Amino acid sequence: MKKSVFFGALAATTLVSGMALAGTLDDVKARGELLCGSNTGLTGFGNPDASGNWSGFDVDLCRAVAAAVLGDPNKVKFIPTTGETRFTALQSGEVDMLARNSTWTASRDSELALDFVAVNYYDGQGFMVKKDLGVSSAKELDGATVCIQTGTTTELNLADFFKQNNITYQPVTVADDSEAQRQYLAGACDAYTTDASGLAASRATMPDADNHIILPEIISKEPLGPVVRHGDNNWGDVVRWTYYALLIAEEKGITKDNVEEVLASSTDEEVKRLLGASGDMGAKFGLDNAAFKNAIAAVGNYGEIFSRNIGEGTTINLARGLNALWTQGGLQYAPPFR
Amino acid sequence: MAMATDVPKDGFRLSMLIYDTRYRSYTIQLVVLVLFALAVAWLLNNTVQNLAARGKEFNYAFLWQRAGYDIGQQLIPYTNDSTHFRALLVGLINTLVVAFLGCIFATILGVVVGVLRLSNNWLVSRLMTIYVETFRNVPLLLWILLSYVILSEVTPLPRDFRVTDEMEAAGEAPNASMILFDTVAVTNRGTNIPSPLFERGLGTLDLGFMTLNLTFWAVVAVIAGSVFVNRRILASARAAQAATGLRPVTWWKSILVLFAPVIALLVAMGFHLEIPELKGFNFAGGILVAHSFTALLIALTLYTAAFIAEIVRAGIQAISRGQSEAAFALGLRPNRTMSLIILPQALRVIIPPLISQYLNLTKNTSLGIAVSYLDLRGTLGGITLNQTGRELECMLLMMLIYLTISLSISTVMNLYNKSVQLKAR
Numbered sequence: 001m002k003k004s005v006f007f008g009a010l011a012a013t014t015l016v017s018g019m020a021l022a023g024t025l026d027d028v029k030a031r032g033e034l035l036c037g038s039n040t041g042l043t044g045f046g047n048p049d050a051s052g053n054w055s056g057f058d059v060d061l062c063r064a065v066a067a068a069v070l071g072d073p074n075k076v077k078f079i080p081t082t083g084e085t086r087f088t089a090l091q092s093g094e095v096d097m098l099a100r101n102s103t104w105t106a107s108r109d110s111e112l113a114l115d116f117v118a119v120n121y122y123d124g125q126g127f128m129v130k131k132d133l134g135v136s137s138a139k140e141l142d143g144a145t146v147c148i149q150t151g152t153t154t155e156l157n158l159a160d161f162f163k164q165n166n167i168t169y170q171p172v173t174v175a176d177d178s179e180a181q182r183q184y185l186a187g188a189c190d191a192y193t194t195d196a197s198g199l200a201a202s203r204a205t206m207p208d209a210d211n212h213i214i215l216p217e218i219i220s221k222e223p224l225g226p227v228v229r230h231g232d233n234n235w236g237d238v239v240r241w242t243y244y245a246l247l248i249a250e251e252k253g254i255t256k257d258n259v260e261e262v263l264a265s266s267t268d269e270e271v272k273r274l275l276g277a278s279g280d281m282g283a284k285f286g287l288d289n290a291a292f293k294n295a296i297a298a299v300g301n302y303g304e305i306f307s308r309n310i311g312e313g314t315t316i317n318l319a320r321g322l323n324a325l326w327t328q329g330g331l332q333y334a335p336p337f338r
Numbered sequence: 339m340a341m342a343t344d345v346p347k348d349g350f351r352l353s354m355l356i357y358d359t360r361y362r363s364y365t366i367q368l369v370v371l372v373l374f375a376l377a378v379a380w381l382l383n384n385t386v387q388n389l390a391a392r393g394k395e396f397n398y399a400f401l402w403q404r405a406g407y408d409i410g411q412q413l414i415p416y417t418n419d420s421t422h423f424r425a426l427l428v429g430l431i432n433t434l435v436v437a438f439l440g441c442i443f444a445t446i447l448g449v450v451v452g453v454l455r456l457s458n459n460w461l462v463s464r465l466m467t468i469y470v471e472t473f474r475n476v477p478l479l480l481w482i483l484l485s486y487v488i489l490s491e492v493t494p495l496p497r498d499f500r501v502t503d504e505m506e507a508a509g510e511a512p513n514a515s516m517i518l519f520d521t522v523a524v525t526n527r528g529t530n531i532p533s534p535l536f537e538r539g540l541g542t543l544d545l546g547f548m549t550l551n552l553t554f555w556a557v558v559a560v561i562a563g564s565v566f567v568n569r570r571i572l573a574s575a576r577a578a579q580a581a582t583g584l585r586p587v588t589w590w591k592s593i594l595v596l597f598a599p600v601i602a603l604l605v606a607m608g609f610h611l612e613i614p615e616l617k618g619f620n621f622a623g624g625i626l627v628a629h630s631f632t633a634l635l636i637a638l639t640l641y642t643a644a645f646i647a648e649i650v651r652a653g654i655q656a657i658s659r660g661q662s663e664a665a666f667a668l669g670l671r672p673n674r675t676m677s678l679i680i681l682p683q684a685l686r687v688i689i690p691p692l693i694s695q696y697l698n699l700t701k702n703t704s705l706g707i708a709v710s711y712l713d714l715r716g717t718l719g720g721i722t723l724n725q726t727g728r729e730l731e732c733m734l735l736m737m738l739i740y741l742t743i744s745l746s747i748s749t750v751m752n753l754y755n756k757s758v759q760l761k762a763r
Contacts, residue, residue: 084724112727113394133619143618145527150716151724155407159418170527170620171408173710173721183710187495188526188629190619
């Protein structure tokens with residue numbers, strides 16, 4: 001009898017663990033709240049203000065997903081994760097999705113059992129140094145002390161870069177962006193390396209931003225994007241197409257302000273499908289037919305999100321560059337919405 | 339009389355397992371054991387099932403893959419082409435070094451503070467009380483961060499040491515200069531000390547799985563030999579003293595035996611010091627002792643010494659006053675009374691709790707991650723874990739290693755404890 005109880009318990013646990021993995025979409029709907037793994041605080045990308053309201057480029061993507069799934073961009077709980085804890089938090093179900101500057105790599109896709117659903121920012125690793133160091137190229141950094149965040153792909157790129165150029169460095173491994181900034185500003189390291197967008201964001205918050213330069217070398221490809229658990233394809237599709245909806249919106253000139261107007265007047269079939277005026281595309285994802293319209297109405301299109309949070313004119317001041325739409329020579333391209 | 343030994347020879351019945359006091363305890367123990375084993379099996383099975391459900395299988399093959407990252411402080415050769423296992427070893431050695439030095443310094447400081455706290459000098463004993471109460475009542479992590487911040491914020495930048503041509507022409511001194519006859523440079527990154535170099539070193543011996551630095555081991559072997567011979571000399575001197583009552587003069591023999599062979603060996607191998615020099619961004623040459631190491635060591639020492647001081651004080655106070663009064667009556671001075679009468683007896687009380695302090699200190703080294711010290715927690719449990727995504731394997735292996743270290747320390751200390759215990763004669 002004891003044995004049967006044991007096997008019963010075993011079967012039950014197996015069942016429960018199996019169920020917890022599938023159906024994130026249903027979980028989110030039942031909970032009425034999206035759990036979004038965010039950065040612990042990176043200006044422009046994901047940062048809480050003094051009253052605890054999160055804003056930023058990655059944060060807006062979570063808000064768009066919440067608007068699509070739950071109809072309300074504010075039904076998101078942001079859970080700060082560090083470079084070390086982010087994937088574990090996602091795998092264990094502590095968060096439904098990650099939107100925090102995570103690089104898409106083959107081993108993360110395969111070995112870590114994660115799915116990168118899209119690339120919302122094409123980035124590359126760079127170096128920041130103080131102007132008075134007199135360095136104009138990363139190849140002049142021979143013998144330098146370099147601050148680097150642990151748990152990131154940048155550690156590996158850094159080692160490769162210095163080896164390829166046959167120069168040496170002294171690594172100082174720090175836990176997060178704020179500690180790296182503290183050490184860099186105190187002069188404990190000559191250079192700080194992370195994604196170029198992260199460097200720009202860090203520099204924006206420094207009191208003497210003009211005294212720091214970002215070196216021209218970009219030493220790696222860092223495609224950053226939202227991540228979901230492997231194996232829950234339906235949920236992955238929801239996040240992926242919410243993001244693509246924002247891209248298509250920019251391509252078609254749909255903005256936060258004119259979305260209702262476009263909905264009423266547009267004769268473009270793809271726009272009508274996207275906004276839910278015709279067809280049942282939303283329902284095919286298990287969502288409301290107006291889901292993607294809600295997402296666009298909540299945060300605006302990709303271009304609006306970019307320029308509001310990190311674009312030229314903000315403190316981060318990043319050019320669109322690779323992240324321009326494909327129609328403007330960039331890499332951002334959405335498959336057809338049909 | 340014979341009746342008492344005559345046990346009734348009933349056959350064994352199953353109900354006796356519960357109702358007979360002779361067997362009942364076995365039954366209960368067996369049931370508990372089975373339940374415990376089931377619980378363990380359930381936990382293991384649950385883990386395996388959940389891992390399988392996530393598409394992750396449990397294995398340690400990742401340890402033999404290329405690590406790909408660099409480590410600041412490495413006491414054995416390591417490059418980013420080495421394996422994760424090699425990185426683990428580098429981290430383990432970093433852990434052991436800081437734990438070993440920490441235990442030694444904490445013991446010395448702790449014994450001194452513990453004795454001084456009992457001093458009759460009011461000022462000294464109060465100062466020691468303040469030290470003990472301050473350090474043991476503030477979390478260790480804060481002490482580590484504090485010492486790191488102090489070390490890295492008050493020391494000069496490497497470029498402050500630079501003397502440019504204009505400054506030389508103007509006769510200006512640089513903002514910072516090296517200390518100890520221009521051999522040691524303290525910057526905001528670490529302390530650069532001279533490193534020993536050999537012109538005619540003995541090279542290395544490749545054993546396949548590891549390489550031995552023959553020069554280093556030759557020096558160790560010669561020192562060990564000298565110490566052994568010196569002990570023989572002292573032993574024969576003691577024997578002569580016991581036999582004749584006269585102690586032969588040994589000090590010059592000891593000095594000769596202890597120092598002459600090592601010096602001869604060092605001269606033969608062409609020993610000289612490499613002085614650190616400012617090159618580019620940092621000092622090059624010599625050995626860089628990073629502030630993360632120094633800060634961790636200082637904080638661990640000061641923190642643990644406060645606890646050890648209390649243990650030593652308790653040990654000393656456990657010895658009855660009669661002992662010191664008897665020693666004084668024999669004409670022994672206070673410090674000889676302490677070292678010959680009190681401390682040897684106090685050791686019996688001191689050592690068991692001291693073992694726990696050593697274990698605590700060793701485990702506390704894992705806080706080094708807060709100041710970027712890459713110990714076992716930083717390599718295996720930090721970067722390797724992150725880069726490979728093998729949380730469970732890394733954590734289990736790390737726990738196993740910490741367990742092994744702790745059990746080894748406690749075995750050695752228990753042996754020592756046995757040797758100083760009161761021997762019944």
